[in-house]
Amino acid sequence: MPAIQLTDRTVILAAGPDARSFLQNIVTTDISALAEGEVRPGALLSPQGKIVFDFVISRAGEDTFRLDCRRDIAEAFLKRLMLYRLRAKVELSLREEALIAVSWDNDSTASQNDSTLLDRRFPEMLGVLRHYGKAVAEECDIGLWHRLRIEHGVAEGGWDYAFGDAFPHDVLFDQNGGVGLAKGCYVGQEVVSRMHHRGTARRRLVIVEGEAPLPAPGMEVTAEGRTIGALGSVSDRIGLAIVRIDRAAEANAAGTPILAGGVKLSLRPPAYARFSLTESGGKEGTA
Missing domain, CATH: 3.30.1360.120 (Probable tRNA modification gtpase trme; domain 1)
Structure with a gap:
């Protein structure tokens, strides 16, 4: 315990x-x-x-x-x-x-x-x-x-x-x-209400896992040199990041590596989240 x-x-x-x-x-x-x-x-x-x-x-x-x-x-x-x-x-x-x-x-x-x-x-x-x-x-x-x-x-x-x-x-x-x-x-x-009802939330919290230990919090998350977000808390090879889900979904669909300080990342929503990173635009689920 x-x-x-x-x-x-x-x-x-x-x-x-x-x-x-x-x-x-x-x-x-x-x-x-x-x-x-x-x-x-x-x-x-x-x-x-x-x-x-x-x-x-x-x-x-x-x-x-x-x-x-x-x-x-x-x-x-x-x-x-x-x-x-x-x-x-x-x-x-x-x-x-x-x-x-x-x-x-x-x-x-x-x-x-x-x-x-x-x-x-x-x-x-x-x-x-x-x-x-x-x-x-x-x-x-x-x-x-x-x-x-x-x-x-x-x-x-x-x-x-x-x-x-x-x-x-x-x-x-x-x-x-x-x-x-x-x-x-x-x-x-x-x-907040307008963002919710129009479905205009573009940035979302995701869990990231690196192929090597992650760099320090605050490091930009990029795809093909374009910033899509930034790291938050990190613990060895796992961390949190807030990213543009449309850009992350586009990178995933194209097979473009997503990086933080040269470390290749995989991104996934938390288990409770109602959005996807597998479709272009970062599809939102229903409540």
Whole structure:
């Protein structure tokens, strides 16, 4: 049972009688569909529809929600949330001392005390759990956690994309529960909705495998000298990349090598994704 302390993460709490409606009106996650015992991904967008902050969110008691985010963006994220609070009856606080850990491949289950939660970004059979307020006694290498993310197509801001640069569709938030496509208005919703209904998402997160160890994150992914994307997280010969799926599909159809820093790559969508790289144009599946 690998267990890892995520020292680069912290928690913002949103508590009060208006906490649910406050969050429902500004973030991408459908808060009304968030169940106890689970964490789901989400983001706060710019009015132009790009991800400014991302997080995983969970219930932490009655009228209380836990936003688990990168430590290095937490203060800026809190300030942005404060701007939207206005007269809402919600208290926002940064819990810098929060302990966050992950574990998987174990027989544990989500708890009823809001401290051990199932991470819905991963297949349930993996048993990936998020632990709050728990110190790990025998910690494993954090590289194991990043490799798990890579293998299952779970992107995170700061590792796989720059904040302010990616649309939710780019990192598959529309397909992994990070966007409530049926919910009402939230910041950036019009852009996300238009992209979804018109099927205009051109960039998508893919899993890449190299014939040799992959170069560093940020390296361009190319086909015949034309840039089609860039690498995110890497672990030896496997990594994540955000690519133009139309260009990747064209390269695959033509038998054109796809490269990153001279390393030949094979690309595939995550298992949960609803798009293909085998047809010209990068065909989207149905929801």
